[in-house]
Amino acid sequence: MMVQSTRGGEMVPLSVAIARGQAADGGLYLPPRLPPRPGPWGLDLPARAAAVLRPFFAGDELAVWLDDCVRESFTFPAPVRWLDGDDGLLELFHGPTAAFKDFGARFLAACLARLVPAGRPTTVLVATSGDTGAAVAAAFHRRRGFRVVVLYPDGRVSPRQAHQLGAFGDNVTTFRVAGSFDDCQRLVKEAFADHELGRRHGLVSANSISLGRLLPQMAYYANAALEAEACGRAPVHFVVPTGNLGNGFACLLAREAGLPIGRIVLATNRNRVLPEFLRTGRYEPRASVATLANAMDVGAPSNLERLRARCADPAAAVTADWVDDDAIRATIADAAARRGVVVCPHTACGLAVLARLRAGGERGHWLVAATAHPAKFETVVEPLVGHPVPVPAPLQALLARPARAEPLEAALPALAARLA
């Protein structure tokens, strides 16, 4: 189907939007209306991913590849784990880098591998606050014709995140930037704005505003909602730990596509621009503050522009709440002691917000998106739960490799020199 920038302008085919990442006018691509309702839904996650994505790809040059792209990217499960009562977790951390971003990054890589002309050197340039860089690096690792350049803020990711980012090697180069995540993002933006640099290295973007990452995230919400329905738990409501609002927006699209999803509640950390916008109607971006849930330390959530373009009344479509680091710590400890489940700090934001909803009398079946595996944040989690957190096998494999990240000054000339 054809898609359009949130700021207007020409319609482009979906595959063009996926190849470009962001629209030339600075807006974000979005289908102007939803495609016809998909279905039949299929019986497992890959089948449901293909079913929910197919209408978006109708008539597109990627349509013939859709099944292959889904098969390559949905290679691990997204199981639902019901806890006590009607609360559950949607576990999105069973991929190669143990965070939900594996789904989107792998689907994007599968699409780009079919869109980028063969023989042209292509560089995927990505800034990361911790999880994106590893997911993107893993998705493109050893893919012919691609190299990946990852920028992360030195000293501001967890020790295991840092090791993971530097552990790929081969076609992946990792830089630890002297600066904040905002500095890394600015560097990437400046690199893309430099057309000569972009042409010379075939720069492509893999950040979370790409529709190639956003759309496939609908699949696990579809799968979980249909599973809940099959066991008499429809409609299911979701709490989504949120930073840039990519994951939460995908949940909204899944509901619009006709899946049995009830309320959607966004959970943020102390970076509470979204809850305040939804409460007051005023959008006031600010510099991010560091929290225990570092992948959600976002002061200007990029996908908010999509929410505003899509919904005449955003506050009627989603609500949001926020928690501080003390609540994150208390929730991690409580979930382990009382519910027998160990969660990462991001998932803890979601559980804390759900606990507040329950305390306010909220009923029904609720799932919290468990966005990362707790073993990625063991320095926070282990002291709170009082025992080591077993490391999942894919993460173990990465941690066993030697890691290497080169220092980089937060300035474009320094980056340009290293790209050459």
Ligand SMILES: *Cc1c(COP(=O)(O)O)cnc(C)c1O
């Ligand atoms: C990226 C990330 C988030 C935030 O997701 P958005 O799509 O930016 O809202 C939450 N938790 C974890 C573990 C992440 O890596």
